[in-house]
Amino acid sequence: xxxxxxxxxxxxxxxxxxxxxxxxxxxxxxxxxxxxxxxxxxxxxxxxxxxxxxxxxxxxxxxxxxxxxxxxxxxxxxxxxxxxxxxxxxxxxxxxxxxxxxxxxxxxxxxxxxxxxxxxxxxxxxxxxxxxxxxxxxxxxxxxxxxxxxxxxxxxxxxxxxxxxxxxxxxxxxxxxxxxxxxxxxxxxxxxxxxxxxxxxxxxxxxxxxxxx
Amino acid sequence: xxxxxxxxxxxxxxxxxxxxxxxxxxxxxxxxx
Numbered sequence: 001x002x003x004x005x006x007x008x009x010x011x012x013x014x015x016x017x018x019x020x021x022x023x024x025x026x027x028x029x030x031x032x033x034x035x036x037x038x039x040x041x042x043x044x045x046x047x048x049x050x051x052x053x054x055x056x057x058x059x060x061x062x063x064x065x066x067x068x069x070x071x072x073x074x075x076x077x078x079x080x081x082x083x084x085x086x087x088x089x090x091x092x093x094x095x096x097x098x099x100x101x102x103x104x105x106x107x108x109x110x111x112x113x114x115x116x117x118x119x120x121x122x123x124x125x126x127x128x129x130x131x132x133x134x135x136x137x138x139x140x141x142x143x144x145x146x147x148x149x150x151x152x153x154x155x156x157x158x159x160x161x162x163x164x165x166x167x168x169x170x171x172x173x174x175x176x177x178x179x180x181x182x183x184x185x186x187x188x189x190x191x192x193x194x195x196x197x198x199x200x201x202x203x204x205x206x207x208x209x210x211x212x213x
Numbered sequence: 214x215x216x217x218x219x220x221x222x223x224x225x226x227x228x229x230x231x232x233x234x235x236x237x238x239x240x241x242x243x244x245x246x
Contacts, residue, residue, distance in 0.1 A: 055223075058223050059223055060219055060223065062216065062220045066224055067224055071231065074231040077235055081242060082242060
């Protein structure tokens, strides 16, 4: 439990380690694509950490990175094939950022730092923590960006063919002359939101540290 | 030298197993890449 908590709060990949920001900022236009991307990363992280930890004693230093990339690439392709076959709308919504999980620093980083050194149980728990931390972080970014940028919350839209219903909430806040602020739908808005959230995260963490001292 | 041979062997076996797994999954879902 402590390992999972560590992954979500102390070593949050987006707010603390600042890893995998490319996909984190690109898919946070809607809440739906953000949490679905997070789930994809979580699944790939769990399976790749499990396999890498299982074969950690067989892999020598000289072939470590090629072997890890091969394993991560296999799981990413499996997820890609399954999404293309069963949820094609989601596959097209995530676009190029789905195959790019192969080179996502979070997955490769955890493979190098944790899965190649720790036992299977601890590696999988760490993967769950880091995956949940990433999912939570990008969902919060997407929520703020979508509300401020378009005044809507899209929970279920592109996967409606799979679930059978849509869940899009419009006019969350009263519209004015300056609201919604369309800059939040652009990449500038993504960086601004991330910067404010990192500052807020550090402030909360700093406050807790001072209290314990 | 022995480490290099072991490394190449591990890499080859991993590549083979990964290809086999992908082949099975693609055939199972009947999807085309």
